Structure formats: C-alpha cells, structure tokens
Amino acid sequence: MDESIEPVEGKQRDRARTHDTILSAAKDVLAADGFQGFGINSVARKAGCDKQLIYRYFGGLEGLVEAIGADLATWISDAAMAPAVKPSTYSQWAETLLFGYMAALRQNRLVQKISAWEIADASPSVRQLSKARSIALGRWIAGQRGDLAPPAGIDAAATNAILIAATQHLILASSTLGGFSGLSLATDEDWQRAEAALATIIRKVYAQ
Amino acid sequence: MDESIEPVEGKQRDRARTHDTILSAAKDVLAADGFQGFGINSVARKAGCDKQLIYRYFGGLEGLVEAIGADLATWISDAAMAPAVKPSTYSQWAETLLFGYMAALRQNRLVQKISAWEIADASPSVRQLSKARSIALGRWIAGQRGDLAPPAGIDAAATNAILIAATQHLILASSTLGGFSGLSLATDEDWQRAEAALATIIRKVYAQ
C-alpha cells in the first residue's frame, strides 16, 4: 500500500504550526461567538485538533487568554497611522488623537469586543485581556503626547474622557446594533457625519 | 404531633406568590451574575423552587425574559424626575434631558447591565430586553420634547447621540471599572466633575 497518499493536511506533527492554529482559532471564536462560547472544547473544535493540545501548549484556558493578550500588545500602534502634520493647537491635537483612536478601534473587531466586555462582564479572563488593551493604548497615547496646553477653564481630562467614551460607545454600538440612539452608523457617510459632529464639538470646546 | 410547626416559609401553594418570587429571583440573577449565569437551573435555585414551575408559569426562559421586559416598561419615567423649570433654550433642554437620563440610568443597575449587553452580546434574549428598554426610553423622550430648535449649522441629532453615548458609556464603565480613561467615577465629586464637563460641552456647542 502507498501510505503517502493523503497526508491529511495539517496533522503534520508540527508543534509551532499547531500552536499558531490554536491561537488563531481562539481569537476567531472570541471575536465571533464572544466570551459566551469561549471554552476548551469550542476552541479545539475550531482548531480541528484535540483539546489535550491546548493544555499541553498553553496550560489551559487561562494560558490561552494570556497568549492572546500578549498578541494584542501593539494593536493600536499597528492600526493608527502617524498624523500627517504635527498639530499646532490643542484642539488639533485632540482631534488627531481621537480620530486615530477611532480608526484603529474600528478596524479591530477583537479589540472592540474586549472593550465591550470590559463594561459588561467582570470575569478574570476579560480583566486580563482588557489590561493588555489598556497598556497598549497607554503606550500609544504617551507616544503622541506633545507640549500643547488646553484653553484655561476647561477640564481637559474630563472632556477627553467624555469624547473617547462617546467614540468608543458609538463604535461598539454600530458593530452590534448598526447605530445608536437613532443615529445610523452603517455606511461611510454615516461615520463622516459622526466625525463631523465630533470635530465640531472639539473645535467649539477647545477654541482658544 | 403538631404539624403546624414550620410551614417552611413560602411553600404555601400560592401561585401568584411563587410567580413573583421567580420573577424577582430572575432579575436578581441577571443583575448579579449577568447573562452568563442566567439559566433555568440558576433561577430556580435562587427562587428556591423547582425549575418545572418556571416552565409552567413562564413557558421557559424565553417567557421569563419577556416578563422581565414588561416589568421594565416604565423604568425611566419612574426614575427621572420632571424638570424643575421649563427650559427656554435648546441648550437648556438638552442639558435637562441628558442629566435626567443620567440620573435614571445611574440608579437602575439592571438597565445598566442591559445597556452593556446590548453592545457586547447579540443573543435573542438580550435583544428582547433591550427592545423593552428602548421603547420605554423613546416614550420618555417623546414626552419631554418641546418646540425648541437647535442653532443653525449644528447637527443636533448626531451631537445628541454623541452626548448620550458618552454619558451611557461613563456610567457603564464606572459601575464595572470605577472610572474611564483615567477619569475616576466613584464618588459624587467625580460625577459632579463629569457633569460639569458635559454641561460645558453642551453650552459651547449649542450656544445661540
């Protein structure tokens, strides 16, 4: 008999490859079915391998989540491009930062999900992932920081938190509900409208 | 023997009472453990009765969720008090509406949870509850609507959606993370600071 027929495509005794397959399957399950359907069995099914391997290579679910977190260490720096022009006013700087964050978050579904779980669920696994997300975000903001000062009499920290909260909430709502509070957020035009409104707020609040 | 000793407190063959016990246990489980731990068995355990009764009185989990939704029909009208003075500018009206919503949402943990699940999870049960929430909210807003017009050149619908999104996100983040984006939201002073920043935004954007 010729046993070289059909090597079964992937059962090729390659630890590194299997490791990566599991990791990517885990991220898929997480992004698709949420933390609800996330478990040893579902990840193993998705990866097409035995769950025993997850224990061997990651030490169980906990280690798997840790590995995903490590994989997320640079999500925002990878996604948000550097500003084209150096901002010359605090208002410009805030706008650049907010839109950079918006673009980066919009194109990473997994990070969106994590941001949503952060406020919906307080399970240890979520904490782990949200910590990784937060660290990456903090590093990115620190890198963007300039020496511009906000106008006097404005609580910039609170205002920025509000603007970021709004941005984040709109993105999360759009990806599950397709909009928020009567504002549709499906098409690019919808988002241009939202961006325009945000820009107006920033300019009016941070007007020198 | 005296069999009147110890009537076992609640196993008194009272359908209405058992019905209410189950409903309130369901809301407790939902608010405490989230949708994760919400199920026939856990609700029955919490209510201290047999799960069969949930099928009999509510037709299963689905009917139970429906009943909870009906219970939520007036959450915001019950919580948000009527404005003390009738607003005379659009800016004032927006501020009143936003702070009313904020107060109502802050004091109802279950509705907070539902709002969070809305954007984190898309399960049918969540959709059901979030629909009930949304209807109650819409009715309330319609009741508050006046005949004031926003300043020209301002996209009021988008701006209001942004402000509501920010408010909602800050509340949800505060109850699970204790704050957002470096802004602490634990004490009343923290919230006064957030409210002040929101009021400033509204006044600057909606300045006539």
Add this chain to the structure above:
DNA sequence: ATTATTTATCACCAGTCGGTGACATGCGCA
C-alpha cells in the same frame, strides 16, 4: 366524604462542559 384540579417535587434524560490518564504514531538520534 369523595372526587378533580391545582401546586409543587422528584427522578431521570441526552448533551455539553472542563479536565485527565492511557495509548498510538511519527521523527530524530544513537
């Protein structure tokens, strides 16, 4: 007093979960 009906409980089902120990198989090394 004797039925009927409602209310509540129990035992059990198939299925899934996370987790583990035993086993097969292929690869590199001696």
Add this chain to the structure above:
DNA sequence: TGCGCATGTCACCGACTGGTGATAAATAAT
C-alpha cells in the same frame, strides 16, 4: 537498525445544563 521523545488521539470522568414525564400533596368542588 532500534530506542526514546515529541506529537497527536481517544476514552473516560464527574458536574452541570435545559428539558420532561410521573408522582405526591394540598386545596376546591361535588
């Protein structure tokens, strides 16, 4: 060649899940 280790597979465990049919017990109707 054969040995040993790394890789992958399988069968099984106890616990839990949603769901259902049969049964006990208390109340209402006759």
